[in-house]
Amino acid sequence: MANSLRLGIAGLGTIGVGVVKVLQKHGDKLAEKTGRPVEIHAVADLDRDLDRGVDLSSYQWFGDALAMAKDEGHDVFIELMGGSDGIALASVEAALESGKHVVTANKALLAKHGTRLAKLAEDNNVALNFEAAVAGGIPIIKTMRESLTGNDITKVYGILNGTCNYILTKMQEEGLAFEKVLAEAQAAGYAEADPTFDIGGHDTAHKLAILTSLAFGTELAFDEIYLEGIENIGIEDIEAADELGYRIKLLGVAQKTESGIEQRVHPTMVPKHTAIAEVAGVTNCVGVEGDFVDKIMLVGPGAGAGPTASAIVGDIVDIAWGIKLPPLLTRASELKPYQRAKMRAHEGGYYIRLHVKDHPGAIASIATRMAEQDISLQSIVQKGPDDRVTESGASEMTPVVLITHETTESAIRKALADISADGHVEGAAQMIRIESL
């Protein structure tokens, strides 16, 4: 049997311990499959005395992950501490510079520094694998880096954050308000105490930045992503979507357009009968469209110790087999600068919800403003008067929901500005993009 592949695992939290468990359970099988023992040599974390529910006594202990990254005792540095900078960045850089392969699940690190880290890996002739960084247990990185290379990719999109999908699913299934479901999700451990990172769409954006680079051969451009979270989705939107034949999902979408590449994260209405509409709860999915494969979609668990560790061990096995690909598929020196498509040029259908004052001619005036921007309406639904009154305390208001045919974002924004200036509506319009997938 060939020399063993020696691993150093930095970060023994949920995922680090998950990886230890997989390797302890399946170590012998992995050796049979790869023809070489795959062994944990060292581990690093902050608190040596903490009982983590696994036996770590036979591994060398490091209280300093950076010292472990520089140590010569292992071949593969596995970064599972998290964070876009700090110790995660320093130790990954040190490991790559010292000629070690790196496996990480850290999307924040890759979204911010991925282009430079990919170059560092290539310059040092080592692997940088990150299957677990996007959609946990779903093998989308391998799919894009290996299986779909014969395609010109035109679009990649997905439900990439389980917390958001759980909240939207619960709102829809149980008719509950956003705040109530969020509190329940926090109690059940599906949402962090500070949920901003998830519900604001930032986590989805980190993953989308990685997918965009793989799909289009561009440098990672996380800061260029158009971002809207789910915090403004009301139960009235969920119900209206349902009545009109849609579900609301937080999607990350990257797509080639004539003016550049769109990267956007926002709540999206998808037709009820589509596969993506059926992806419920904490489950994730990723769809890819290519010129020869047409359309594919992968669905599965996007987080959790088992699925994420499963993806990480797959990355380790690739290294044991001697597979070493350019981390971002296109060689780092050949990655093109990202050219952003203007969001205002985005084309699609739109859902608009307005609170219309009970004035004669208000609805007709709204329809006129839409027509002036060449926006054709697929439907206009006027609900019963709501029990609120205008700011002046005067008249009743009526919620009105419009669904438009395909138009541009700039046309919609202009029409909404004109409608608002006419004084027939109160408050900001709710606007949700409709995606035909």
Ligand SMILES: NC(=O)c1ccc[n+]([C@@H]2O[C@H](COP(=O)([O-])OP(=O)(O)OC[C@H]3O[C@@H](n4cnc5c(N)ncnc54)[C@H](OP(=O)(O)O)[C@@H]3O)[C@@H](O)[C@H]2O)c1
């Ligand atoms: N959880 C998931 O389902 C999931 C899914 C996909 C990807 N990921 C990614 O996987 C990574 C790990 O996530 P996780 O959920 O396992 O996080 P976690 O439970 O917080 O574990 C992180 C571990 O790293 C340790 N750590 C922090 N700073 C350290 C340092 N300077 N030196 C050594 N150890 C240090 C932490 O110790 P303390 O607890 O003492 O701070 C903790 O034990 C993150 O990048 C995350 O984004 C997670």
